[in-house]
Amino acid sequence: xxxxxxxxxxxFAFFACGGKQAETETPETNNFADAQAALxxxxxxxxxxxxxxxxxxxxxxxxxxxxxxxxxxxxxKMANELSDKFPADTMAALPLYKSAEVVRxxxxxxxxxxxxxxxxxxxxxxxxxxxxxxxxGFTYDEDLKDLDKAKATYERFLQAYPTHSFADDxxxxxxxxxxxxxxxxxxxxxxxxxEQ
Numbered sequence: 001x002x003x004x005x006x007x008x009x010x011x012f013a014f015f016a017c018g019g020k021q022a023e024t025e026t027p028e029t030n031n032f033a034d035a036q037a038a039l040x041x042x043x044x045x046x047x048x049x050x051x052x053x054x055x056x057x058x059x060x061x062x063x064x065x066x067x068x069x070x071x072x073x074x075x076x077k078m079a080n081e082l083s084d085k086f087p088a089d090t091m092a093a094l095p096l097y098k099s100a101e102v103v104r105x106x107x108x109x110x111x112x113x114x115x116x117x118x119x120x121x122x123x124x125x126x127x128x129x130x131x132x133x134x135x136x137g138f139t140y141d142e143d144l145k146d147l148d149k150a151k152a153t154y155e156r157f158l159q160a161y162p163t164h165s166f167a168d169d170x171x172x173x174x175x176x177x178x179x180x181x182x183x184x185x186x187x188x189x190x191x192x193x194x195e196q
Contacts, residue, residue, distance in 0.1 A: 030074050031055045031071050032055055032074050032078045034051045035052040035078050035082075036078060038051055039078070039082060039085065044091070045082065045085075045086035045091040046089075046091040048082050048092075049082060049091045049092060049094060049095050052075070052078055052079060052082065053095060053098075055075075056098060059102055060072075067105055067106065069106070072102050072105075072106060075098075075099060075102060076099045076103055079095040079099035080096065080099065080115075083095070083118065088122070092123075093119060093122070093123035093126035096115065096122075096123075097126070097128050097132055099115055100115035100116045100119065100135065104143070109143035109144050110144065113136055113143075113144065116132045116133070116135045116136035116139060117132075120132045120136065130157065130160070130166070131166070133156065133157045133161070134154075134157050134161075134164075134166045137153030137154040137157055138150075138173070140153055141154075141173060141177065147177055147178050150173075150177060151174065151177055154170050154177075157170055158171065158174075
């Protein structure tokens, strides 16, 4: 049950930023022009990140939840530029982490994995560094079906974050790596029968 809950939570997180429900495109406006100007003017990572996150909601339509592809691409571009300019400043970490979620919602799993890896590597003290590593493993597992990389990443996560709130879920994901939902359900049913 916990793995089902985790899947629902993760799915909600991606669809909350627009998901893949129905993509829309707004007219050619840059919702992140203020952040872009601040970055060009040499403002601090904190100032640019604040401007970028203030308009994050524009990546999806608030009423329909559909992904706005133009705004999403603009956001991802700006988050990466911010991170490239401030690769050691954790104020740039949250926009980059969110960009991985956006890219994953845009169904570009390989790029999402690269971004989660970048968050983990560049910002080891960032509060969501562990979640970035977990999501890297989850993306390898669920989206890219690269079970070897998923296994190695899940194991690295457990070694680095043994008490993280996702540790139990990671152990379950590792145990069920490569199994179909039907196989997992049969095992749960057998276990439930044995407990009666």
